[in-house]
Amino acid sequence: MSRLSNALDSGRSIGTVSPEREGMSGAEKASAHARIKAAMSRESQKGMISFSGPHSGRYKYDADSKPSAEGSYVLKPGNHPKAQSNFHRILTHLGQNFGQQSVLKIKKHGEGTPAGALHYTDGSKKVAPQGHIHYNEPLKRGSGDTNLKGKTSSFTVNETKKE
Numbered sequence: 001m002s003r004l005s006n007a008l009d010s011g012r013s014i015g016t017v018s019p020e021r022e023g024m025s026g027a028e029k030a031s032a033h034a035r036i037k038a039a040m041s042r043e044s045q046k047g048m049i050s051f052s053g054p055h056s057g058r059y060k061y062d063a064d065s066k067p068s069a070e071g072s073y074v075l076k077p078g079n080h081p082k083a084q085s086n087f088h089r090i091l092t093h094l095g096q097n098f099g100q101q102s103v104l105k106i107k108k109h110g111e112g113t114p115a116g117a118l119h120y121t122d123g124s125k126k127v128a129p130q131g132h133i134h135y136n137e138p139l140k141r142g143s144g145d146t147n148l149k150g151k152t153s154s155f156t157v158n159e160t161k162k163e
Helices: 002-009 026-045 083-097
Strands: 014-017 049-060 068-077 102-109 113-120 127-135 143-147 154-158
Touching: 002 014, 002 102, 014 083, 026 049, 026 068, 026 083, 049 083, 068 083, 083 102, 083 113, 102 127
Parallel strands: none
Antiparallel strands: 014 068, 014 102, 049 068, 049 143, 102 113, 113 127, 127 154, 143 154
16 A cells, blocks of 8 residues: 555556456456456556556445455556556556556546546547545445455545545
8 A cells, every 4th residue: 555655656657457358257257357466567567657466346236235356456557658648548457458448547536635536448438537636435325446466454545635
C-alpha cells in the first residue's frame, strides 16, 4: 500500500486491469494471464509501465450475493519520458485487448485527494468519475476493490469523500 500511496503523492497515476471475464474456464483464465503478463512485460521493458500482480480483484453486483473474484494487475507509469502522458492509452489498450469494458485509473486530484475514474475501452474515450480512493473498506453493492497479493490491505474507489 505504501508504494501506491507514494506514487499517488508524487503526482503519478496508478491503474488496474484484468484479463479475466465472467464465464471463463480455468484454462482460459491461465492463458489470458500469461498473455497479459507478456504484453505488460513488453511495455515494462520499454520503460513505459511497471506492474505487479495478479492481485485479488472483487466486484459486488448486488447486496446479497458473494462478490465475484478475478485476478487483476496494478500498473504505474514507468521511467520513460512519455510514460505518464501515455499511461491512460496503455491501460485502455490492455483492457480492450483482453475484452474488458473499462479499466480503472487513479490520479491525484484536487485537494491532494487521489480520485479514480473508469476509462471505457470501446474507443469512445468516455471517462466515468468514480470518486476518491479508500483503503480497507467493506464492499457495497456496485463497488469493487483490489486486495494486494500477500497482504490484508485493499483499496477501492467510491463516491464518498475521504475523511
